[in-house]
Amino acid sequence: MDIAFLGLGTMGAPMARNLLKAGHTVHVWNRSPQAREALLQDGAHACDAPLDAAVAPVVLSMLADDAAVAEVIVDSGLLDALPEGAVHVNLATVSVAYARALAERHAARGVDYVAAPVVGRVDVAAAGKLNILAGGKAAAIERVQPLLDVLGARTWRFGEAPEQANAVKLATNFCLASAIGTMAEASALVRGHAVAPADFLEMLTSTVFAAPAYQGYGGLIAREQYTPAGFKMTLGLKDVRLALTAGEATQVPMPLASTLRDGLLEGIAQGDGALDWAALAKVSARRAGQQ
Numbered sequence: 001m002d003i004a005f006l007g008l009g010t011m012g013a014p015m016a017r018n019l020l021k022a023g024h025t026v027h028v029w030n031r032s033p034q035a036r037e038a039l040l041q042d043g044a045h046a047c048d049a050p051l052d053a054a055v056a057p058v059v060l061s062m063l064a065d066d067a068a069v070a071e072v073i074v075d076s077g078l079l080d081a082l083p084e085g086a087v088h089v090n091l092a093t094v095s096v097a098y099a100r101a102l103a104e105r106h107a108a109r110g111v112d113y114v115a116a117p118v119v120g121r122v123d124v125a126a127a128g129k130l131n132i133l134a135g136g137k138a139a140a141i142e143r144v145q146p147l148l149d150v151l152g153a154r155t156w157r158f159g160e161a162p163e164q165a166n167a168v169k170l171a172t173n174f175c176l177a178s179a180i181g182t183m184a185e186a187s188a189l190v191r192g193h194a195v196a197p198a199d200f201l202e203m204l205t206s207t208v209f210a211a212p213a214y215q216g217y218g219g220l221i222a223r224e225q226y227t228p229a230g231f232k233m234t235l236g237l238k239d240v241r242l243a244l245t246a247g248e249a250t251q252v253p254m255p256l257a258s259t260l261r262d263g264l265l266e267g268i269a270q271g272d273g274a275l276d277w278a279a280l281a282k283v284s285a286r287r288a289g290q291q
């Protein structure tokens with residue numbers, strides 16, 4: 001398939017590489033051009049500006065947030081330049097409200113819009129084993145399913161309105177933030193009683209919390225391994241804030257999310273925004289006077 005891929009950050013680069021390896025023709029663009037060099041050497045075609053991506057009838061994007069998507073897809077003129085019948089797959093975690101607005105803008109242009117936020121960190125993306133949360137018209141999802149099958153182990157469909165998939169993604173990341181926040185505070189608790197958090201976390205994640213999210217993030221907290229960041233604290237704050245906003249839109253109080261938002265904000269204010277969001281454990285330790 002002839003496709004364009006915009007946004008070659010932590011997640012986008014390995015995803016674009018997998019599409020290339022699967023034999024697709026991939027046109028790549030990234031704001032910082034050096035990120036595309038390795039892909040160009042592997043056979044990708046260069047786009048010098050987002051607008052150049054209009055050469056392909058299928059556009060995938062993995063950009064940071066609403067503002068980046070607005071800049072790259074809409075303000076650049078790319079959406080207006082796409083031929084009628086083209087499809088845009090937005091893989092990023094964006095707000096429910098912006099996903100809805102984007103779907104309307106795409107529909108007005110006769111371009112299909114598929115929301116396909118992903119669950120899984122960079123290692124999972126590199127292995128092509130992401131879980132993809134898809135929202136959009138069934139026919140549009142069917143059309144890009146062969147590409148989603150390259151990127152992920154499974155595509156979960158959540159409705160014809162793209163923003164439904166974004167609501168599920170935000171709910172999922174809220175659960176992840178809760179898991180990290182819980183282990184962060186619990187680790188501070190045991191450290192306060194002279195027990196090594198690593199010993200506690202090994203027991204916890206081998207027994208009653210033997211689930212991938214707890215094992216993965218528990219391991220990072222146990223090793224105090226917050227760089228390189230698989231998922232930056234700044235992105236974590238974005239997602240918890242988006243979950244709160246999505247909740248507010250339908251009068252769903254999320255007091256736990258409010259607490260997590262403040263913890264992430266505190267970590268960022270202390271200069272840890274570029275660390276993995278597992279560094280919430282540093283926030284809890286600092287609050288306990290343990291550093």
Ligand code: NAP
Binds near residue numbers: 121
């Ligand atoms: P990242 O490493 O920070 O990459 C962000 C990408 O967006 C980069 O290509 C960056 O370009 C681009 N970008 C940011 N602002 C831009 C702007 N104003 N104009 C143009 N391009 C802009 O983030 P990531 O970890 O790959 O995450 C990407 C998306 O996936 C986010 O929505 C995130 O929430 C979601 N996600 C991440 C993970 C994870 O584990 N990392 C997992 C699931 C979902 P530059 O290279 O020029 O900065």
